[in-house]
Amino acid sequence: MAQPLSLARLASLPEAVARPRYAREALRAGLLHIGVGNFHRAHQAVYLDDLFNNGRDLDWAIIGAGVRAGDAAMRHALEPQDWLTTVVELEPGANRARVTGSMIGFVPVGEDSRAIVDALDHPSIRIVSLTVTEGGYCIDPATGAFNPEHPEIRYDASHVDAPKGVFGVLVAALKRRRERNIAPFTIMSCDNIPHNGRVTMDAVAGLADLIDPSLATFVREEVAFPNSMVDRITPATTDRERAILEERFGIEDNWPVFCEPFRQWVLEDHFPTGRPVLEEVGVTFTPHVAAFELMKLRILNGGHAAIAYPAGLLGIHFVHDAMADPLVRGFLDKLETEEIIPHVPSVPGVDLAEYYQLIASRFANPDVGDTIPRLAQDGSNRQPKFILPSTHERLKAGADVTGLALESALWCRYCVGTTDAGEPIALNDPNAARLTPAALAAKDDPGAFLALRDIFGDLAEAPQFRSRFETALNSLWRDGTRVTLQRYLGGNFA
Template identity: 85%
Template sequence: MSQPLNLASLGSLPAPIARPKYAREELSPGILHVGVGNFHRAHQAIYLDDLFNAGRDLDWALLGAGVRSGDEAMRRALAPQDWLTTVIELEPGANKARVSGSMADFVPVGEDARAIVEALDNPALRIVSLTVTEGGYCIDPATGTFNPEHPEIRYDAAHLDAPKGVFGALVAALRRRRERGVTPFTVMSCDNIPHNGRVTLDAVAGLADLVDPALASYIRDNVAFPNSMVDRITPATTDRERAILSERFGIQDNWPVFCEPFRQWVLEDNFPGGRPALEEVGVTFTSEVAAFELMKLRILNGGHAAIAYPAALLGIHFVHDAMADPLVRAFLDKLEIGEIIPHVPPVPGVDLKEYYKLIANRFANPDVGDTIPRLAQDGSNRQPKFILPSTRDRLKAGEDVTGLALESALWCRYCAATDDAGVPIALNDPIAARLTPAALAAKSDPAAFLSLRDIFGDIADAPAFRASFETALRSLWRAGTRNTLQRYLNGETL
């Protein structure tokens, strides 16, 4: 018999389930977090839960916030359970459940972000952290820089008294703090973006430039934007996970989080307004975040992309099943060792090939139940960040890009929205309406897909890449994914 999760039920949960050692009334918010999704609750919230369980820094609790409809859905799910979350760590044969209580409250989510702006009047909120996805930073994919013409940015610049986006909310809140003489908060991105602190600064200050150049200068001079690298594989929650939690652990949680045991957080120590003692619970503070960040983005996130599209075209649903497929696994190995890792700069204290072995083992964990559709989504934002930078580096060095071009061709073939058996693929991408027609046109003219300049940029003009991409795409349509992978692995002409 399972029981609903809430503060009143904590004491009666089954004994093996870890739960907060601190009382909720002991907490006070010090961090406002925008984007309360599965990853945040399996990562930042768990580090803080560990810290609070050690009796440390109880004035750094989380205040949830959001600006999207999904954020309101999360708020509705968590409210009846007093903002508690069950986190299940999926070690094969030894799954463990814990209840996290590091979130003290959740700002109401409305049609605009004024509730966030008002909440940030509280000087006790000294950090704003973000998990708003790679696509949430209003970046031009072709240039990798902030796009001041993005519709969300233009709207908020014209309506800063009632902004709808996260960056409009931050600019409005910083303007109010400046007017009131209140110390500005630190803005900490926890998204998978190269130099995420700098990217966040560009977005916040770039929007402020459109409103008040003096405010923009104040932000650049006074607000800290530390860089970070975050890592934990966290699948989406479905009724499958809810049923497992109920049946195995006796808990009814509206939105539990299932995740791998591994987690990592590397942070630049740039918090003028103070920060929790996260180094006490395993967070690495270093001035060399960029090295860790690039390693993870290229090897892990690039690896996810490398298996996502061939697996999807072969009709494989789970990531661990993709890793068990000899061709998909061999493609990943060859691409990582041969083309990606050679252009990852050294990382202090890390053997890159051993790091890749760790990554491959994590991908293969069958208990995680991560899905290929999750890895394959949002390719228009992920390709320019996780795959194409490796391609660009190799082109600059005059090196072969056959494998990377094949990966891009696999993405193009996937965007045609059917797998090799003709089964429809539901393309989950903000520009799906552009991608599918371009991918279908590329069946007869591969250049049609490369004409998406906002994604490929000048890489589309590189003769070596263009030729390899066209050859690979024609092979995928003519011979299919499995035969194309086999020929690539054999070193044959596609």
């Protein structure tokens, strides 16, 4: 009989389930995290749980927070189980479950986010971390620059005492701490964005500029924004995962997390008000975060995009099944080795070819159960960060972009919303309402999709890219995904 997860029932969980070795009542909050999703609970929360299990830094426990409807749903799910989470690591043939207790509270999610501002007023909160997705930073996808005209930014600039967005919350809290002479907290992005620390500073300071230029100066001069690179494949939780947890481990968890065994966290050591000793539990502190970050974004995240769209068009649901398909796997291998990896700068202590082989083996893990729809979502935000920079670099070097243009064409075809077999595809993208019409128009005029300037920028004017894109898209419509991939892998794509 499975047991509902709670502090009171920890001692009676099956012996195979690891649980906190520290007294929960000994923890004190030091970090507030905005955007409590599966990745945060499989990554940052696990590192801190490891640290507390070692008896270290018990004053760095996590308080959860959020500004979206999904954050309210997560809070509702975790509250009855005392903020505990079951994390299942999916080592093939040797799955392991552990209960983490590093989160000790969750700020009520309200429409104006005042509760988060109040929580951030406490001097014990010395770090605010973020996982608000790649699209949550109010930046122009084509330029990578902060967009002061973003509706969320404009609203919060006019409602500084009752903000709705993440950056409005941060600016309001920093403003209050400055007025009360409380040292500012460090802001640490854990999202997959190049130079995520700088991007976060641009958003916070950019909003502050609209409210009070002196506050913006304070942000730029006094608030730390360390860059980071984070990595762990963490699929969405469904009833499938809940059922597996109950059957194999005897636990009822409203929102468990299933993830691969691998995890990595690389950080700049820039925390003026202190930080936990995360290096003792495997976090790498280095001034070379940008190199690790670029490697991961181009090879892993770019690789996810490379398999997502051909697999989706072929009606493949699971990532490991896509990796078992010779055409999808062949496309990934050829694209990575010929067009992506050659333009990834060297990383201290890392062999890029070996890193890619590790990535490919992680994608192929059948126990993870990661899905193609998850990898394919939010393409309008992810393509400009994970794929198009490689395209720009190859064009600048005078190199061919056949594979990268094919990847963009596959995304375009996917945005139509049907598979090759005519089955519907649910396009999960904030810009779906304009992506689909543009993708449909591109069937007759490929340039109609490239005309999305906020995504492609000046690539539409690059003759080689435009030509390769048109050839690929015409082939996808005329012959379908399988024939197109066969032609590409055979070197007969022109």
